[in-house]
Amino acid sequence: MKPKKNRTVEDYMSTAVITLKEGDTISAANLEMKLAEIRHIPVVDAKGHVVGIVSDRDVLRHASSLNGKPIPIESIMTRRVRTVRSTTPAADAAQMLLDHKIGCLPVVGDEGQLVGIITETDFLSIAQQALRGIDVTHGAEDR
Template sequence: MRDLRISEIMTTHVVSVRDDASLSNIDWEMTLAEVRHIPVVDDAGHLLGLVSDRDLLRNIARAERSRLPVSYVMSAAPLTVRPDDPALAALEVLLTRKVGAVPVVDDAGHLIGIVTSTDFLNLAYRALRGIPIDAPHVKA
């Protein structure tokens, strides 16, 4: 397989939230978007953190916590990658940190995409099936 870049496999239509969004709101956003990770950004689109479905599960069960802002549970300053980085860089973060997503940012720290473990599973599926990488994604 040729040297893939992050830009070739990342998701660019990313659902994100502000750091003052409530945990119950984040839960709703994740359900609607069918995602397990949501980046947290400021008004200018700079990445502040990342919240996962596991972060929510640990905190939303208690009713009083569902009103807390996402900044209470998000992983602040998550490891990130750039679109021109090798795809292997994101995979190494996923495997070594045991996380399910890596935000993609530009040089100014603006969120421009996300790479998930699902993206790599899709890539493996394509490789095993002999499907070109630039063919439309398989929606599972």
């Protein structure tokens, strides 16, 4: 096991990530978020590269403009997505969330393909368990 100060994103990230394609609709994003009880969904291209991200706030902000029409997610997604690698120190990833006031970081591989995600909820869980004195390393397993 790695010493606590050397732990990386890989130790805490989720690898079973729900994704969307640019042509998917806002309604589809809303449904996925509700079913999976999540707040962020990466948008990927055909090769699995991250091309955007959509949050529950993005969906809520545009829900009133739907009027029964399917609107593609690409029209509301954030295109400049901050990402990390699995080897990024976990403390650095947490600092990125704080510095940029964002709720998650998609984790990408060497070719830019999505391999996982780490969220502010993951870090809150880490903090809560650390306060209780519990070792919280997951070894990249899904929770």
